[in-house]
Amino acid sequence: MNNQVKSITKKSDDISGWYNDVIEKAQLAEHGPVKGTIIFRPKGYALWEAIQKNLDIRIKDLGAQNAYFPLFIPYSYLQKEKAHVKGFSPELAVVTHGGGEKLKEPVVVRPTSETIMYEAYSRWIQSFRDLPLIINQWNNVVRWEKRPYYFLRTTEFLWQEGHSAHESNEDAQKMVENALKMYVDFYQSVLGIYGYAGKKSESEKFAGADSTLTYEMLMPDGKIVQGCTSHNLGQNFAKAFKVQYQDNKGQQQFVSQTSWGLSTRSIGALILTHGDDNGLVLPPQIAPTQVVIIPIVTKSSDHVSINRLARQAFEILEGNNIRVKLDDSDQSIGWKFNQYDLEGVPIRIEIGGREAQNQEVSIKLRSDKGRVITSILENVAEDVQNLLHEIQVIMFEKSKKFTLENTRQADNYDQFKEIMETSRGFIEAFWCEDPNCEAKIKEETKATTRCLPVNSIEANGECIYCKKSAKFRWLFGQSY
RNA sequence: CGGGGUGUAGGUCAUCGGUAGACCGCCGCGUUUGGGACGCGGAUGCAGUGAGUUCAAUUCUCGCCACCCCGACCA
Numbered sequence: 001m002n003n004q005v006k007s008i009t010k011k012s013d014d015i016s017g018w019y020n021d022v023i024e025k026a027q028l029a030e031h032g033p034v035k036g037t038i039i040f041r042p043k044g045y046a047l048w049e050a051i052q053k054n055l056d057i058r059i060k061d062l063g064a065q066n067a068y069f070p071l072f073i074p075y076s077y078l079q080k081e082k083a084h085v086k087g088f089s090p091e092l093a094v095v096t097h098g099g100g101e102k103l104k105e106p107v108v109v110r111p112t113s114e115t116i117m118y119e120a121y122s123r124w125i126q127s128f129r130d131l132p133l134i135i136n137q138w139n140n141v142v143r144w145e146k147r148p149y150y151f152l153r154t155t156e157f158l159w160q161e162g163h164s165a166h167e168s169n170e171d172a173q174k175m176v177e178n179a180l181k182m183y184v185d186f187y188q189s190v191l192g193i194y195g196y197a198g199k200k201s202e203s204e205k206f207a208g209a210d211s212t213l214t215y216e217m218l219m220p221d222g223k224i225v226q227g228c229t230s231h232n233l234g235q236n237f238a239k240a241f242k243v244q245y246q247d248n249k250g251q252q253q254f255v256s257q258t259s260w261g262l263s264t265r266s267i268g269a270l271i272l273t274h275g276d277d278n279g280l281v282l283p284p285q286i287a288p289t290q291v292v293i294i295p296i297v298t299k300s301s302d303h304v305s306i307n308r309l310a311r312q313a314f315e316i317l318e319g320n321n322i323r324v325k326l327d328d329s330d331q332s333i334g335w336k337f338n339q340y341d342l343e344g345v346p347i348r349i350e351i352g353g354r355e356a357q358n359q360e361v362s363i364k365l366r367s368d369k370g371r372v373i374t375s376i377l378e379n380v381a382e383d384v385q386n387l388l389h390e391i392q393v394i395m396f397e398k399s400k401k402f403t404l405e406n407t408r409q410a411d412n413y414d415q416f417k418e419i420m421e422t423s424r425g426f427i428e429a430f431w432c433e434d435p436n437c438e439a440k441i442k443e444e445t446k447a448t449t450r451c452l453p454v455n456s457i458e459a460n461g462e463c464i465y466c467k468k469s470a471k472f473r474w475l476f477g478q479s480y
Numbered sequence: 481c482g483g484g485g486u487g488u489a490g491g492u493c494a495u496c497g498g499u500a501g502a503c504c505g506c507c508g509c510g511u512u513u514g515g516g517a518c519g520c521g522g523a524u525g526c527a528g529u530g531a532g533u534u535c536a537a538u539u540c541u542c543g544c545c546a547c548c549c550c551g552a553c554c555a
Binding site for chain 1: 491548549550
């Protein structure tokens with residue numbers, strides 16, 4: 001036995017080493033041949049499928065229809081909105097040759113689809129009766145990352161992007177708020193990750209938006225992941241792409257637009273938030289396998305009754321819509337235990353000679369190794385359901401507790417700097433909203449504004465940096 | 481883009497101026513199985529790439545390419 005090869009870096013020793021290890025050993029992903037690209041292996045893609053499945057329903061509940069727009073965008077489209085092209089230029093992948101010839105106009109691999117979609121919107125929208133138009137697409141986008149990191153920053157990533165057009169800015173604003181609400185609920189109730197919803201600062205908002213809403217989540221190393229975005233685009237793109245409608249008085253009006261997205265970055269946040277030294281820990285709601293049943297047969301045990309009991313338990317759970325797997329492969333018991341720990345399966349059911357004799361099953365929790373619950377077939381579905389629910393709640397509460405414990409107020413810049421040099425996390429501090437102060441703070445501490453939390457209360461404060469008057473405490477932190 | 485590192489079996493790495501080895505994994509047979517089982521047998525390599533030095537290069541020198549890590553940049 002050589003544990004050197006099998007063991008994973010401890011999470012507390014070196015979190016990025018741990019993170020890479022877990023991803024590779026749990027076979028979620030590996031690096032692709034081109035820098036910054038990743039191969040989603042089946043177990044990693046299963047997580048994305050689970051996210052898609054859950055979120056797609058919610059997206060449709062917002063009134064969206066799914067569609068698909070092309071990967072290639074004429075370069076000229078991007079140039080139509082000034083802030084947009086300026087923001088994205090440094091990270092574009094541009095195709096200059098095709099079919100063995102140099103292209104007359106270079107083609108951009110989409111970094112996001114506003115431009116190509118809104119060119120179509122300008123033709124599709126003629127009347128106020130065509131509004132609102134709400135379209136979502138599940139696709140891949142490319143942004144040339146100079147410093148890639150599994151899931152959190154990859155050159156190509158998968159996401160959904162929703163794009164809506166409305167008659168009024170009030171409607172658009174309602175849309176971005178609803179989209180944000182959807183994401184917050186998804187993160188909290190499905191992925192079990194606590195965070196702060198709020199508004200981005202001017203310098204952090206989307207290139208081309210009037211305002212951007214976000215959900216910001218604290219990771220165990222004190223750095224922060226932006227979990228989604230929801231942009232109020234105002235009429236910026238409408239004007240650039242002439243997306244106009246005739247109102248009921250016959251007047252030509254520009255539409256008000258929004259876009260909102262959630263990407264495979266969410267998988268990175270999921271791994272970092274819940275994982276431990278034994279590997280992944282998945283919240284039941286998202287776990288592709290919620291329960292694994294492991295029959296434990298020895299030479300002297302009664303194979304027939306063990307296997308029969310395992311099969312019965314499997315069928316009962318499957319019949320109750322629990323995602324269950326029965327592993328009767330010939331790997332050793334220890335191997336299986338470690339393997340499913342690594343994969344993060346929330347519940348393991350062991351059925352061996354003892355269980356067969358007593359006609360019961362032993363239930364063990366991934367997240368709580370000391371705990372063993374015995375159940376009988378008549379109760380197993382209910383017991384498992386209850387445990388899955390309980391695990392889901394506990395995981396979220398743990399994330400919430402950690403985030404709250406690592407959210408600190410700083411009332412002067414020395415305090416602020418000290419927090420950044422030690423524990424990091426979220427810092428609540430008054431800021432005058434001058435981008436110069438923001439830039440200086442970033443330069444000196446690495447902390448950027450993460451958001452102005454929703455429901456922030458206006459007060460008379462002074463900017464942590466320049467001491468001029470400030471109305472709100474913004475959340476600061478170091479971004480991933 | 482700057483700094484550092486690495487390219488050798490499917491993976492992690494060792495080796496060494498005389499053309500390659502360990503462990504894990506994989507295949508076969510047998511014994512096993514309540515927290516990563518063991519024995520025996522077996523398969524797997526243009527040593528990233530190009531040049532130079534040399535009788536001889538995986539090894540030394542230089543170039544190139546790629547990837548990884550750290551930093552800067554960043555929807």
